Amino acid sequence: MVVTQNYKIKVQWRRFSFELPTPIITSNNNLVKRSGWLLRLESLDGNIGWGEVAPLENDYRAHEVIKIKLKAIGNFLSKENLMGNLKAAPPALRFGVGCAIAELEGNIFEPQENWLDPPPSAWLLPSGPSALDSLLKLQNYHRKEVPLTLKWKVGVHDDITEREVLEELLMHLPITASLRIDVNGGWNRSIAADWSDRLYKEPRLQWIEQPLAPADQAGLELLARKIPIALDESLRIYSALRHTWSGWQVRRPTVEGDPLCLLAALKLGIPRLMISTSMETGIGRRWINHLAAVQHKGLTPVAPGLAPNWNPIGNLFSFDPQKVWEAAI
Template sequence: MTHTYNFEFKPYCRKFRQPLQTYHGIWETREGIIIRLIDEIGKIYLGEIAPIPWFGSETMSQALDFCQALPSQISSETIFSVPDCLPACQFGFESAIDRDRTTKFANLAQSILLPTGEAALGTLHKTISPKTTNCDTFKWKIGVSEFSTEVRVFDRLIRTLPDTAKLRLDANGGLSWETANRWLEMCDRLPQIEFLEQPLGVDRFSEMLALSQQYRTPIALDESVSTLDRIRDCHTRGWRGIFVIKAAIAGSPSQLRAFCKSHAVDSVFSSVFETQIGRKAALNLASELQVKPRAVGFGISDWFADKDEIGIEW
């Protein structure tokens, strides 16, 4: 059934407490757009467009142009026909009015991102206590400094981790073929390693496929599968490992849902530093679509100074 909505949008800009050091450079402010739709009976729906262009989505200005070009009244047909070149907009509009939403995500376990390098040890010591009984999941970035230096810290991390804890290693595509193999040889001997994420660059799919068949340690793709198009493409080319899904930039939630369900995709949902509006929608999909009990990557509230108050008034 077609619905008609009054449409409004407001851009926001949030400063990170500390500029975020990523593989792709320094990130200081998170910009996005909150959209508001009001249906025929006055019900309000909020959605969020949170692009990350260097990860494969449209830019903020492309998203703004798209919103500005829309009339103040739009139909559900418009919402479901946002073009594929605007995946963050597809997510924002469609998730706002998603009627298949559940709200059972409260008990999803969170993966804890450890600081890069040796600082990880301090955080790990503070986080785990002798009484910790539930399975904690941690993530640590590798491929940042010398291999030998990282292995030394890694060794201490492993000795600190309880056997019940899980550790994810995320290389952000920064390993060579040789170091990827050396990491995987080590990981195969350790019970705590949950997976190695994006060992090689996006252009080296076949090598990652080979690694995923050669080692016991699972490999997760992240940068390689940033949008639904890329998820489909990697699946077609034979990827049966883990897919890290950043729902807010992946594209249409209904198409994502259909694809993940029909192929029983082993997914891990993860944040793109969206506000709680986008986060709730992404966690809804996570609770519905993650086929294995894996922790989600949404532990990010400490990264902003504004405590999720983006101060938008309509």
């Protein structure tokens, strides 16, 4: 039953931290570990909701603000006071509390629905020449009946090397496969134009993700006239673009705020929203998987970006939130 009135909540939180089995190297960051806080909210009648608060590792200000806000929250407070504490809070904190409140109140699922399993994910290739070896290996265990979708990080090595690797990947990529090239804003307009000239007739290209820095929105719009462009970092810096960008959007729910807003948009069938992981514990991953499944029921179903070949293992990544809670440091 959905609960909406004001009520008392017991609030608990604890830190978590984990290292990735293999660092994810991008043009602007090396993702080696993830850290944040787990939330456990309990109403006086015993309903429990779980949340995960994990700003991006290089968002140092968000980490400090969240630490201060969590320490200021008492053990018991009303829902109204808890939500009041979220005003101007970092999106990652609003996501975590929003997750827990939605679960506690029963606002997530349709009748007779539970947590949904995600559709098959895109595979994340490492940057540089090792991408080809990874492609050849994963082709041995990728399910043949599932369309192959790859995401490749570029803008890390020199452009000549990456252009050579591109040709090798295209040579070995099945004709039915899809390729996403993720630049993380690491190109200038000249390099972006060269890659666009090479790829705009390539049928296996799904999109180029964030080829230019978010500050160059004019350049991104120019590129989008020629080749499919997906925005990622731009959407976090200029959130209004979520409502105006007509191309694909890479949505990272854990750093966007209350997940019910994105869930509602997906249920309405708003097109071209791709759900992507930010590397979560099992508590956050339940939401990412569920949102990806809802997206796949919409008008533009697409493989989510869950990086299945890069995830750690252990109780911290269980879909049983109590096990995750107990595994946190």
